[in-house]
Amino acid sequence: MRSFVVTGGGRGVGRAVVERLAQGGHVVVLDLVGEPGEPPSGDIRRLTDDPRVTLVRGDAADPVTARRAADAAEDRAPLAGWVNNAAVFRDLPVTAPPGEVLAAVSANLALAITGCHTAVGHFLRYRRPGAVVNVSSHQAQRPVRGALPYATAKGAIEALTRAVAVDHGPAAIRTNAVALGSVETERYERYRQEHPDVDRQMAALHPLGRVGTGREVADVVAFLLSDQAGFVNGAVLPVDGGRAAQGADPEAV
Template structure:
């Protein structure tokens, strides 16, 4: 019986690229997505028999449990990818501490729930397993105006290290991947709203920002995530791997801006 995996935010972008890569490797995959329409493609996929869609909030324990049940029914639950995130900015001078805290909680809650569900299932099965959390270069290289997102991603990297230490002795590896900018549907939609001239300017800035001269393809981030899930990464634990084309090394961020006063 093939191994199975759960991928949150699996309908689009990096999440879908991870699902596609795992399916190509012959695995069963459960994709969790808040937006049901983002999972329409799973019904038409050539490997539709091995991809299972779950609609709901990845931070909801019942949703995570349903996904885990489907994965275990399909095969040995071998890995869990916490990719789902909410992109909303806020600054302390214009938003209340409660608003900022709520935004932080949304982005920490989903991976925390995913990690808890995966750890419990791995321990119950006695098989071990791998968890990969998707963070961001912003966890270490903050962008003004993005306090909730920066704080949440930094917390997830701390969670990754804590779980790696606590559960490594029981055969559970926990790692994180920190992308820079990635060409996803969301990125392309953003460019389209800028018009040709604005899009060209943004693309030029992104080329300056990433030493490799471009943003990542979702498939490139997915390749690292799938590697960390695999036995080939059997001695990698508690690590955060930058997949940002050198963006965090350059440490110059023209995307940064001063939030409005």
């Protein structure tokens, strides 16, 4: 058996990845869930009732907490894969104070850097192959208006993915990314309730005519972590229903 760490694994896409990976190994969920000292919510408790899932509560950008998650995974089975899924959504324009913009970008980028640092260091320490998957977004290439910090961070995360793949590929450590389109999550469902026309808009944005599901993303992540992807390194794989490939049609009515 192998073990994995998934940051931000308590909900949304991260949770789907946890449930998928738990089918073949032990998964440590590293997530900020609730307040320190409070018991996890019912949703998280149901997830961690599975003996194949362990919760480590804390900030995935904190190296000490990330190390704790890696050690918790190693205690269950050899750590084989790390998924940097946790993200922060904070919109700011470039006209905001530069320090605030940089802090908003760093809030996302730090999560991936700490995760890569911890995972690669762990694989090197144990002298074993390993795999990292960073969760990016179509916005790394085609930003949505108003999402400057998020889009900038995701662009940097894709560059980080390639750099780590080049630096540590000789040690049989593979690093790849998935660039997501819109996906059905609790956050998306709340947006849908507030914007009744969103399904029609999303169908137009995605050539497959719909948004994705967490399970569809999780299947791709599981593949990239598996031996079947043993020669895939430094790739950024769109999992977006064709959204990034589609251009606007000026003749469309």
